Amino acid sequence: MTILLGCIADDFTGGTDLAGMLVKHGMRTVQMIGVPTGPVPDDIDAIVIALKSRTNPVEEAQAESLAALEWLQAQGCRQFYFKYCSTFDSTPRGNIGPVAEALMAALGSDFTIACPAFPANQRTIYKGHLFVGDALLSDSGMRNHPLTPMTDANLVRVLQRQVAGKVGLVEFGTVAAGAGAIRERFAALRKDGCNFAIVDALTNDDLLALGEACADMPLVTAGSGVALGLPPNFRRAGLLPDYANEEAGAATLPATGGLRAVVAGSCSVATQAQVAAMNSQHPAFNVDPRALARGEDVVGAALDWAKPKLAAGPVLVYATSTPEEVRAVQAELGVEAAGVLVENALAAIAQGLVAAGVGQLIVAGGETSGAVVKALGVSGLRIGPEIDPGVPWTVALTADRSGDRSARPIALALKSGNFGTTDFFLKAWERLQ
Ligand code: ADP
Numbered sequence: 001m002t003i004l005l006g007c008i009a010d011d012f013t014g015g016t017d018l019a020g021m022l023v024k025h026g027m028r029t030v031q032m033i034g035v036p037t038g039p040v041p042d043d044i045d046a047i048v049i050a051l052k053s054r055t056n057p058v059e060e061a062q063a064e065s066l067a068a069l070e071w072l073q074a075q076g077c078r079q080f081y082f083k084y085c086s087t088f089d090s091t092p093r094g095n096i097g098p099v100a101e102a103l104m105a106a107l108g109s110d111f112t113i114a115c116p117a118f119p120a121n122q123r124t125i126y127k128g129h130l131f132v133g134d135a136l137l138s139d140s141g142m143r144n145h146p147l148t149p150m151t152d153a154n155l156v157r158v159l160q161r162q163v164a165g166k167v168g169l170v171e172f173g174t175v176a177a178g179a180g181a182i183r184e185r186f187a188a189l190r191k192d193g194c195n196f197a198i199v200d201a202l203t204n205d206d207l208l209a210l211g212e213a214c215a216d217m218p219l220v221t222a223g224s225g226v227a228l229g230l231p232p233n234f235r236r237a238g239l240l241p242d243y244a245n246e247e248a249g250a251a252t253l254p255a256t257g258g259l260r261a262v263v264a265g266s267c268s269v270a271t272q273a274q275v276a277a278m279n280s281q282h283p284a285f286n287v288d289p290r291a292l293a294r295g296e297d298v299v300g301a302a303l304d305w306a307k308p309k310l311a312a313g314p315v316l317v318y319a320t321s322t323p324e325e326v327r328a329v330q331a332e333l334g335v336e337a338a339g340v341l342v343e344n345a346l347a348a349i350a351q352g353l354v355a356a357g358v359g360q361l362i363v364a365g366g367e368t369s370g371a372v373v374k375a376l377g378v379s380g381l382r383i384g385p386e387i388d389p390g391v392p393w394t395v396a397l398t399a400d401r402s403g404d405r406s407a408r409p410i411a412l413a414l415k416s417g418n419f420g421t422t423d424f425f426l427k428a429w430e431r432l433q
Helices: 012-024 058-074 096-107 155-162 172-176 179-191 204-213 225-229 231-236 246-250 269-279 289-293 298-310 323-333 335-355 366-375 424-431
Strands: 005-009 029-033 046-050 079-083 112-115 123-126 129-132 166-170 194-199 219-222 259-264 284-286 315-318 358-364 378-388 391-398 411-415
Touching: 005 012, 005 058, 012 029, 012 046, 012 079, 012 225, 012 246, 012 366, 012 378, 012 391, 029 391, 046 058, 058 079, 058 096, 079 096, 096 112, 096 155, 096 194, 096 219, 112 225, 155 166, 155 194, 166 179, 172 179, 172 204, 179 194, 179 204, 204 225, 204 231, 219 225, 225 231, 246 378, 259 269, 259 298, 259 335, 259 366, 269 284, 269 315, 269 358, 269 424, 284 298, 289 323, 289 335, 298 315, 298 335, 315 335, 323 335, 335 358, 335 366, 358 366, 358 424, 366 411, 378 411, 378 424, 391 424
Parallel strands: 005 046, 005 079, 029 046, 079 219, 112 194, 112 219, 166 194, 259 315, 259 358, 284 315, 358 411
Antiparallel strands: 029 378, 123 129, 378 391, 391 411
């Protein structure tokens, strides 16, 4: 088996975003949490290794990315993709530029693109300037980001500050003229001594043309948008099946039976509404952070409560609370302590639910998902059909399931706080077979 596309994502949810994009466009994809240490499925077309390298020290980010690349190279991947945020989240020191240069050096490649455009999510690039909706990046909320404030929308300038090589631009007029014109411009930039091309893109058609122009590029660096233009290359080369319905063809998950549960640790606005909607139709158990702080066996109580109810349909266990209540708890227990206390409890509850026969589990909250995935020993996710934008059903891969009595596939939907419609917890099950 040869994996066609090997991807390195600089954070977890960004990895899921890219993996979902690839599945939607007909590539069977798994997302691994960190560099895999065990076997991976052999019936896949693309693999995304999710790192946490967006904001750690440059040298560390480079080393982790190179380790991921080495692993991907050993799988025989034909092309490599470095995925970062569609708002180009980085500081003057990196990590986008330095990681890209380290990967290029390892691949012996002297030219790549840098294109965070994602028109479907209102990220467009015009004359090298990144727009978020109607605003320049530097006028968007990103200018106040706590870790990676983006105060310059000119990506040529932003990337040039991060790299030793030279950065050029492929302007909109060239992109609109199609893949041939883009390739010619690449050649001219290279002749000019450029190592990077920021590429303008306003529409999905631009991304398709750009993808076609990148067919022979060893390394592509981009947001998840450009990924929609790559599967057609593999299809044209006869390497990827031509499904009538691309998503259905690539998003097939192994059947997962089992009972259903939702564990919610997000307090985001969307999750609050989703919890209220589920609460009105299904049994729900509230995890009280104060009881946890008093040392009460809340995990045991939640599991004793849930077990007899599971057979009758999905149950909800939630810590989700109003902003006022969260602030009050945080004032009493400390922000971080409260967070960790609740995350650990929800992770232990998720573990207990799976042991009790839950095979289809929705988790709400980014940090909460991280804790649950760790507790369940998940090493990767096979990406399935999308429930709502950015949230697919997945099936958990575990590093070693041998000797595990519950060695049955577990379907997981990991929902970041503000994603999904109000009826998300009610409708999501329909997307599973
Ligand atoms: P989101 O994706 O919405 O940001 P996260 O799971 O990443 O959700 O973050 C929510 C954080 O709030 C977690 O650390 C969780 O443990 C914590 N939390 C959840 N419920 C409460 C609560 N009732 N009081 C205090 N903290 C809470």
